[in-house]
Amino acid sequence: MRTSSGTGELLVELHRENGVPLHQQLESGIRTRIRAGLLRPDTVMPSTRALAQDLGLSRGVVVEAYQQLVAEGYLVSQAGGYTQVADVSVVEPTAAPAAASGPPRIDFRYSRPDVSQFPRVAWLRSIRRVLNETPYRSLAYIDGRGTIELRTALADYLNRVRGTAARPENMLICNGFAQGSRLLLQVLVASGYRRLAVEDPSDNDLREVAAAVGLEVVGVPVLESGVDVDALERSGADVVLVTAAHQFPTGAVASASVRAALVTWAGRADRLVIEDDYDAEYRYDREPVGAMQGLAPDRVAYAGTASKTLAPGLRLGWLILPDRLVEPMTRAKLMDDRGSPVFDQLAFADFVARGEFDRHLRRMRPRYRELRDTLVERLAVRLPELEPVGVSAGLHVMSYLPADLDESAVEAAARERGLGVYGLAPYWVSGAGPAGLVFGYGSLNRSEVVEGIDLLAAAVAELRRRRS
């Protein structure tokens, strides 16, 4: 088929002042018309001479545009000296589906620090120093473990504050806990590990990842003193993930004997403990217990993150690895993404080394503590049956629900009032456990916490009224 096209269809708007070369504007205009179906396949294009005249361009400009579009495959140059629109059967992508409905007005969703307190000024100072002082080679060379500056600063910090036994050589910087833990599980699977034990209840994110990389996942109950090591022994797992300093979500702190038993368990075969030290920075009533990693650096892989202390958007996490895992993990990280971005690493290294991180945490602790106190007090006044369990630390509090209250009914009744509360259901590994709620308060202010608990009390009262 050979349809003819007058030059009228091709009256491309040209802006002679905007600095974009005219042939580019012409190309872009023709390209858009072909894509939009305004110039159909096999349409014969006007001659370069005619089009140049119509548009008031030199012929060379039109020739250049046609050549370019032929090279790109939009036009076809035919033997007879004319040019046709190619059969590119363009499918204009349709719009993506709209996002889900917005979040509730007051949201106790866990895992959110108060990003409004992000230390922008201090961070900018660190970034400025990095941009002024970093040797340019640091921008090109990527070490799979991360920059030596950050590994050094974090090793010093963690050894001082968390009692770890870190050296820059056995640290690896990763894009948050999510990437670090995934890579670790991948490497463990490749080394022959088969079964991962997780605390029951525990955060559910990792389970999907573990299954995806080929690990069997088993749950092990959490007691008041930490994970049940006898049950762990019986589970046949060869690797366990623990939140020893402050269990999520129960708030249990692993006792000295549980820690010792975990290390013994790991030492008996070639087993590994993964210590997710996710919120150790926020202990309010007494000093946090030091990390298990310091006790048995060869049996424990330690994972930390800036997501809870600075901002999730930084995507900065770190691992302290047993020596035997350093090399395979470095290779895995390089294969995964060639290493983490350097600017934020270098800025965070400066931030930590200059004591800004300590300063930030000192500033945030009383804020979060006040929120926790407000939450616990308000619960005691309005919903005393929901007494928090475990050690109140970090950025969340957990309560079991009284037997007459159904978890999802409470969630739904709260949601009707613009309140987000979240049950334990997703956290139970093996079937259902007792009903309860996890209150994340990190991103709220005091009056929101008070109002949130009041709304929850009203929702609970309404549920009970309806039933009776």
Added chain:
Amino acid sequence: MRTSSGTGELLVELHRENGVPLHQQLESGIRTRIRAGLLRPDTVMPSTRALAQDLGLSRGVVVEAYQQLVAEGYLVSQAGGYTQVADVSVVEPTAAPAAASGPPRIDFRYSRPDVSQFPRVAWLRSIRRVLNETPYRSLAYIDGRGTIELRTALADYLNRVRGTAARPENMLICNGFAQGSRLLLQVLVASGYRRLAVEDPSDNDLREVAAAVGLEVVGVPVLESGVDVDALERSGADVVLVTAAHQFPTGAVASASVRAALVTWAGRADRLVIEDDYDAEYRYDREPVGAMQGLAPDRVAYAGTASKTLAPGLRLGWLILPDRLVEPMTRAKLMDDRGSPVFDQLAFADFVARGEFDRHLRRMRPRYRELRDTLVERLAVRLPELEPVGVSAGLHVMSYLPADLDESAVEAAARERGLGVYGLAPYWVSGAGPAGLVFGYGSLNRSEVVEGIDLLAAAVAELRRRRS
């Protein structure tokens, strides 16, 4: 066993002025001694009273330190009221092996831009604006596709400069090409794709990744006009990775008919073309050919990166995806690392939107062009038999070696002179192909390029002398 410890061993150095609480200093001192084996398992610790007296501390400080170390598992509190060192069987990690020997003095390794030209001042301006103006919620909320700001800025830029058909909705920001391509291959495998065709020769990094995610990899020859589409058809592949704008390493530019044939190939079954537009920004002699993605947005997944234009250390890459891949890719990215870090994304968005990226490229093009000209001229003078093939663009030039020269012998002879040159061997997919060298010149200066070619000429002469 119960060995007794005098307090002498425990003379921990305390610094009363340095601001670290004394009980922490004491804990740290004891912990270090236990780890170092200086306090052996079962050793009885001095009483808190005695140690307090020895160190001139209040007894409460010592009690607190002991309690902490008991909680951490370093000490055990015994029924008789005394405290013993726990059996923690600490393994002090040994030092990591030393790094390999350094790089050659002049290095033609490919894939390095001139990071000394990184636009630090403009980048700092962008970062400052981000830190001053970004709503704090952007620091918490992570969209798996990346920030809307960067997706919008890049879609505009790429549609203008590369002729793509991008919308913010079908773009995904990733940590460089490495992560983006890996995620894409993972998602394709999960969707039933089985066989990846790559250009032969081509960059070898992706092949290992493809095999790891479970794809069969086949090589398809590169002709002067781009990949051999007939061979592709025969290969039985359902996805192909092409560097259409400037083939790596041969420098071939895919012709209009190859582009059209690729789109037709992809359209005939549910196949996909991955377009790695890795160095389209550096075309010197004429405008680069527009991206294939614009021609068939439903059949082509486009991948770009800032590694070659700004710095590899940024780890910024982007994909333009066919609509059907947006949702699975977003899920894969979230599961992989919860999204890319936001500060650099927002800074890059500002940098692109304000025209700084165009400005940077305008500044860099003549520099790289001059390096390329220097390289080609010097080769013509000193080693005319190594005439470059393909289109001289991007950051590298490729030459075939004369039949009498062995690739690895040339590499080794050059290395003896402190010169890094790199053969084609790793790039051939199926067995060996002709011998050749790839010269990456992006990170060198003119005199290094000249000296490098002179050294290579000397190495070649020496090789021939030895043989005759």
